[in-house]
Amino acid sequence: MNYPNGIKKENTKQFINYGNRGMNLERDLNTTNQYYRDIDKAYIYKKPTPIKIVNVDYQSRNLAVIKEAYFVEPSTTDYNGIYKGKYIDFEAKETKSKTSFSLDNIHPHQITHLRNIYNHQGIVFLIVRFTNLDLTYLLMVKDFIDFIDNNKRKSIPLDYFKKKGYLIKNKLQPRVDYLEIIDSMEVLYEKE
Amino acid sequence: MNYPNGIKKENTKQFINYGNRGMNLERDLNTTNQYYRDIDKAYIYKKPTPIKIVNVDYQSRNLAVIKEAYFVEPSTTDYNGIYKGKYIDFEAKETKSKTSFSLDNIHPHQITHLRNIYNHQGIVFLIVRFTNLDLTYLLMVKDFIDFIDNNKRKSIPLDYFKKKGYLIKNKLQPRVDYLEIIDSMEVLYEKE
Numbered sequence: 468m469n470y471p472n473g474i475k476k477e478n479t480k481q482f483i484n485y486g487n488r489g490m491n492l493e494r495d496l497n498t499t500n501q502y503y504r505d506i507d508k509a510y511i512y513k514k515p516t517p518i519k520i521v522n523v524d525y526q527s528r529n530l531a532v533i534k535e536a537y538f539v540e541p542s543t544t545d546y547n548g549i550y551k552g553k554y555i556d557f558e559a560k561e562t563k564s565k566t567s568f569s570l571d572n573i574h575p576h577q578i579t580h581l582r583n584i585y586n587h588q589g590i591v592f593l594i595v596r597f598t599n600l601d602l603t604y605l606l607m608v609k610d611f612i613d614f615i616d617n618n619k620r621k622s623i624p625l626d627y628f629k630k631k632g633y634l635i636k637n638k639l640q641p642r643v644d645y646l647e648i649i650d651s652m653e654v655l656y657e658k659e
Numbered sequence: 660m661n662y663p664n665g666i667k668k669e670n671t672k673q674f675i676n677y678g679n680r681g682m683n684l685e686r687d688l689n690t691t692n693q694y695y696r697d698i699d700k701a702y703i704y705k706k707p708t709p710i711k712i713v714n715v716d717y718q719s720r721n722l723a724v725i726k727e728a729y730f731v732e733p734s735t736t737d738y739n740g741i742y743k744g745k746y747i748d749f750e751a752k753e754t755k756s757k758t759s760f761s762l763d764n765i766h767p768h769q770i771t772h773l774r775n776i777y778n779h780q781g782i783v784f785l786i787v788r789f790t791n792l793d794l795t796y797l798l799m800v801k802d803f804i805d806f807i808d809n810n811k812r813k814s815i816p817l818d819y820f821k822k823k824g825y826l827i828k829n830k831l832q833p834r835v836d837y838l839e840i841i842d843s844m845e846v847l848y849e850k851e
Contacts (some may be wrong), residue, residue, distance in 0.1 A: 504775075507775075507778075509779075510772070510775050510776060510779060512734075512735055514706050514707060515706060515707040515708065515709040515710065516707065516710075516712075517707040518707065518708075518710065518712075518725060518728075520708075520710075531729070531730060532727060532728075532729065533710060533725065533727070533728035533729065533730070534726065534727070535724060535725070535726070536710075536724075536725035536728060537723070537724065537725065538723060538725070542704070543704055547739060547740075548739075548746070549746035549748070549776060549779050549780075549781045550779075551779070551780075552745065552746065552779060552780035552781065553744065553745065553746060554740070554741035554744065554745060554746040554747075555746075556741070580702070583696075583699075583702050584702060584741060586699075587701075587702060587741050587742075587743070587744060588741075588743075588744035589741045589744065
């Protein structure tokens with residue numbers, strides 16, 4: 468498992484997106500997670516984009532270039548890490564809709580993953596930004612599961628986020644202070 | 660953050676390695692983690708290999724091909740997840756040496772990461788396999804840090820693993836039962 472040559476140490480940014488969708492929330496979360504690390508509050512990272520590499524050209528001793536690769540569907544969520552010794556896990560999505568969040572945004576494998584983490588007492592939630600309303604909600608997976616298990620709808624209405632979710636205020640730093648919401652939920656610590 | 664076209668649902672395997680080094684331990688850990696998931700014991704995954712994507716060819720509506728990308732140095736460890744509600748995190752390495760494990764195998768960023776997770780009460784360790792001896796050790800990060808903070812050596816001798824580490828027996832299923840070792844360490848649960 469040595470690291471290959473051709474490594475680019477100076478730039479660990481991941482190529483992420485396809486159209487602008489999702490970029491802003493992701494950028495905000497990256498700076499937020501960096502802030503949490505800087506103040507030694509939590510260590511939460513975005514996972515690299517999963518890809519399948521088919522062809523690598525070892526152009527020279529010091530340069531490996533991936534020449535053919537494909538995106539693969541993620542089986543877990545994008546973000547996980549540690550906060551107060553506990554496992555934290557979440558998925559973040561943006562939607563342009565002003566009325567609802569389509570469940571097509573979350574893959575079936577990811578829903579299974581969210582259920583598993585919830586059942587194993589992880590701190591697990593969604594962060595959903597309604598970009599055209601400039602509203603960002605945190606929805607605990609318990610409430611997400613409650614919805615999909617009790618509704619045939621293919622989308623979660625904004626009203627459900629207003630009722631069951633937690634509005635994350637826009638701040639300068641950190642941009643998306645979701646741990647402030649988690650801190651306010653003492654219920655999370657009753658399971659122990 | 661919608662998933663792009665060109666997704667390969669049927670194959671989520673990651674391209675991993677460069678020469679055979681590390682392949683066997685990684686494969687064993689993947690089947691072990693799959694086994695833990697199958698029996699609903701723990702949800703621990705290998706993170707995708709971090710890469711920087713430079714050029715994507717959208718050949719058709721349904722096929723995106725990455726045409727140029729580079730490996731980037733990981734800032735965290737390869738494996739993390741949840742076990743008994745707690746955050747678990749480890750790095751796995753193979754070495755051909757029969758006498759020591761070179762510290763060149765672990766990047767400085769990763770060492771910082773391991774320290775951070777340890778300080779935040781994560782369950783954090785290394786799994787090191789001496790392939791030519793067929794010995795696989797689990798070394799808690801506490802002992803790893805003790806070593807590097809108190810030695811100028813650039814490698815950890817096998818004897819240190821024998822003294823401070825835990826031998827993981829080869830089993831049929833799961834192949835590398837590292838959680839059995841963790842279960843035996845009540846000390847981990849004294850921090851709460």
